[in-house]
Amino acid sequence: GESVGLHLPTLSVQEGDNSIINCAYSNSASDYFIWYKQESGKGPQFIIDIRSNMDKRQGQRVTVLLNKTVKHLSLQIAATQPGDSAVYFCAENSNQAGTALIFGKGTTLSVSS
Amino acid sequence: NAGVTQTPKFQVLKTGQSMTLQCAQDMNHEYMSWYRQDPGMGLRLIHYSVGAGITDQGEVPNGYNVSRSTTEDFPLRLLSAAPSQTSVYFCASRLLALGTDTQYFGPGTRLTVL
Numbered sequence: 001g002e003s004v005g006l007h008l009p010t011l012s013v014q015e016g017d018n019s020i021i022n023c024a025y026s027n028s029a030s031d032y033f034i035w036y037k038q039e040s041g042k043g044p045q046f047i048i049d050i051r052s053n054m055d056k057r058q059g060q061r062v063t064v065l066l067n068k069t070v071k072h073l074s075l076q077i078a079a080t081q082p083g084d085s086a087v088y089f090c091a092e093n094s095n096q097a098g099t100a101l102i103f104g105k106g107t108t109l110s111v112s113s
Numbered sequence: 114n115a116g117v118t119q120t121p122k123f124q125v126l127k128t129g130q131s132m133t134l135q136c137a138q139d140m141n142h143e144y145m146s147w148y149r150q151d152p153g154m155g156l157r158l159i160h161y162s163v164g165a166g167i168t169d170q171g172e173v174p175n176g177y178n179v180s181r182s183t184t185e186d187f188p189l190r191l192l193s194a195a196p197s198q199t200s201v202y203f204c205a206s207r208l209l210a211l212g213t214d215t216q217y218f219g220p221g222t223r224l225t226v227l
């Protein structure tokens with residue numbers, strides 16, 4: 001069935017390092033992907049998105065890469081800061097109407113000073 | 114704008130009780146949705162609505178009802194709470210226009226069913 005998953009449940013990095021969080025998806029028809037950040041006790045917060053007609057998109061300190069050949073999505077965070085510590089989820093549209101997101105299980109990023 | 118608001122923040126129910134989780138948004142978003150999040154899991158879609166008077170089921174709709182009488186409000190009803198419904202519930206909304214797929218999430222309601 002359709003599913004979006006993350007390769008690693010946890011990732012620990014030092015402050016200033018670059019972080020890479022990975023996600024694999026199974027629905028080759030998915031055309032829209034989103035990364036969310038969720039801090040403890042809060043709702044998910046939009047970070048960056050990408051459509052299937054792109055393979056890379058950059059934001060402020062974040063880059064999302066999409067490899068449709070292997071159905072892989074990654075989030076790169078440059079110069080990781082303690083404030084980046086959170087759970088990161090990837091999500092994809094599960095239908096053509098774009099009205100239902102499927103979320104992966106999440107990767108917990110821990111940044112130490 | 115207040116964005117997406119949810120009440121209550123916390124709730125404890127006994128098995129068999131009913132209750133309504135409230136969700137409101139002031140951004141004039143057509144689309145609203147409810148998710149539940151269980152420990153170690155991503156969010157799973159319960160129900161969603163693409164406009165007033167229109168609702169549809171998501172991935173895990175059993176045990177939940179919704180209605181959308183106004184654009185602003187999208188309440189989630191538990192008719193007979195069960196321990197399996199212990200979870201954190203998030204409401205989200207977005208515009209439906211092309212290129213505006215970003216969903217905005219509320220702060221969540223933490224529900225415990227004893």
